[in-house]
Amino acid sequence: MKPLPMKKFFVDPSIGRAESLPSSAFVDSEFLELELGTIFAQTWLLTPCENVPEDGPATSIDSLARSNSRVPFNLLGKPFFLQRGKHGRLNCFPNVCTHAWHPLVESSSVGGAIICPQHGRQFDNDGKFVAQAGFEKIDGFPRESDHLRSVHVDEWGQWAFVSTSEPLAPFHDFIETVQQSVPGIELASLRRYHFNGEVREVEGNWKQHAWNYMDNFHIKFVHKGPGGLADAIVLASYRTELYKFSALQWAYARDEKNGFDPQLLADRFRDPKNPTRRVFALWWFVFPNITLNFYPWGLSVNVYMPIPGKPDKTLFLWFQYALDEQKFQRRNSTWLSEQVDAEDIEAIGLVSIGAKSGFAPRGRFAPNEETGPHWFHRLVYQTVFEHRTTQ
Numbered sequence: 218m219k220p221l222p223m224k225k226f227f228v229d230p231s232i233g234r235a236e237s238l239p240s241s242a243f244v245d246s247e248f249l250e251l252e253l254g255t256i257f258a259q260t261w262l263l264t265p266c267e268n269v270p271e272d273g274p275a276t277s278i279d280s281l282a283r284s285n286s287r288v289p290f291n292l293l294g295k296p297f298f299l300q301r302g303k304h305g306r307l308n309c310f311p312n313v314c315t316h317a318w319h320p321l322v323e324s325s326s327v328g329g330a331i332i333c334p335q336h337g338r339q340f341d342n343d344g345k346f347v348a349q350a351g352f353e354k355i356d357g358f359p360r361e362s363d364h365l366r367s368v369h370v371d372e373w374g375q376w377a378f379v380s381t382s383e384p385l386a387p388f389h390d391f392i393e394t395v396q397q398s399v400p401g402i403e404l405a406s407l408r409r410y411h412f413n414g415e416v417r418e419v420e421g422n423w424k425q426h427a428w429n430y431m432d433n434f435h436i437k438f439v440h441k442g443p444g445g446l447a448d449a450i451v452l453a454s455y456r457t458e459l460y461k462f463s464a465l466q467w468a469y470a471r472d473e474k475n476g477f478d479p480q481l482l483a484d485r486f487r488d489p490k491n492p493t494r495r496v497f498a499l500w501w502f503v504f505p506n507i508t509l510n511f512y513p514w515g516l517s518v519n520v521y522m523p524i525p526g527k528p529d530k531t532l533f534l535w536f537q538y539a540l541d542e543q544k545f546q547r548r549n550s551t552w553l554s555e556q557v558d559a560e561d562i563e564a565i566g567l568v569s570i571g572a573k574s575g576f577a578p579r580g581r582f583a584p585n586e587e588t589g590p591h592w593f594h595r596l597v598y599q600t601v602f603e604h605r606t607t608q
């Protein structure tokens with residue numbers, strides 16, 4: 218029997234009235250398809266992602282440092298390549314020849330014209346058709362569709378982000394709040410460390426991971442003391458700041474020596490009444506699926522990638538960057554990085570069973586404790602059903 222079309226639902230802007238997204242939004246393939254065509258086409262996604270080999274050197278923006286360098290990557294099952302142009306400008310194109318759809322760039326390389334391996338069609342670094350033997354005397358050729366289509370791309374720190382269709386807003390609007398919070402951290406110089414298990418398929422829809430991330434209500438339960446995150450921070454100082462496309466959670470460290478050097482962060486993170494207080498971490502969420510977790514030791518970048526066709530699973534990307542090498546060695550013992558991730562992943566696995574059970578009603582939000590989850594559910598609803606009409 219053909220499944221019924223996904224029923225439109227509503228997430229109320231008032232937290233006191235709102236109900237959570239329905240469980241079907243976490244388990245239906247049809248809803249995931251809808252999200253891939255809306256949320257994941259109109260926002261900025263970190264590249265490269267799912268094709269990062271676990272043990273090999275990750276394809277990174279570093280390999281695009283030279284002009285004319287290019288790097289192929291897959292995003293949500295679709296092929297693209299990044300191309301550094303002559304004047305340093307980064308371009309992104311679908312890795313699909315406009316003649317008969319063969320991939321154009323098969324491995325990272327540096328070169329002049331892009332030449333398709335299938336029948337030799339050539340493109341310049343801006344993706345314009347240049348020549349192809351056999352196509353000299355054709356009327357109305359080349360057409361617009363014979364050139365490569367440009368994909369929106371932007372760079373920040375050592376990362377590249379793409380939006381595969383018209384973005385809801387420029388990349389700057391997604392990232393400026395993050396940038397302003399860490400004026401003393403030179404993002405390009407953070408040192409990437411590679412570990413096993415940087416890319417893992419985990420239980421739970423991608424939104425369950427994002428919802429959990431935005432949820433500070435669970436900290437005193439799931440990450441309770443002794444030895445848990447709830448003990449390492451001053452829980453009463455915990456703050457959630459909600460912006461249009463990003464959200465910040467942060468708290469002061471219980472032990473000030475485990476906090477940030479205040480020079481690294483914006484002045485607003487100082488406590489004028491208690492100047493020795495130090496921030497334990499800045500936990501940034503960038504809609505829809507990136508978290509940037511700044512600690513005194515460095516940065517943990519997590520991405521919750523949906524897996525097309527598998528709505529109840531997520532590809533969890535987990536990349537670590539050192540700011541202070543000595544503190545980096547203590548990221549798990551002092552800052553509980555792995556422990557908190559493991560506790561969250563376990564809890565989400567259990568929630569995912571509930572979501573699939575057929576017994577999961579739409580929940581309500583505690584107005585003081587769950588502003589983050591409500592913000593996220595509302596933004597998903599708006600992006601899927603209202604598109605840009607609410608901008």
Ligand code: FES
Pocket residue numbers: 314315316317318319333334335336337338
């Ligand atoms: S597919 Fe590229 S030239 Fe034919």
Ligand SMILES: [Fe+2]
Pocket residue numbers: 429430435436439440557561
């Ligand atoms: Fe958590």
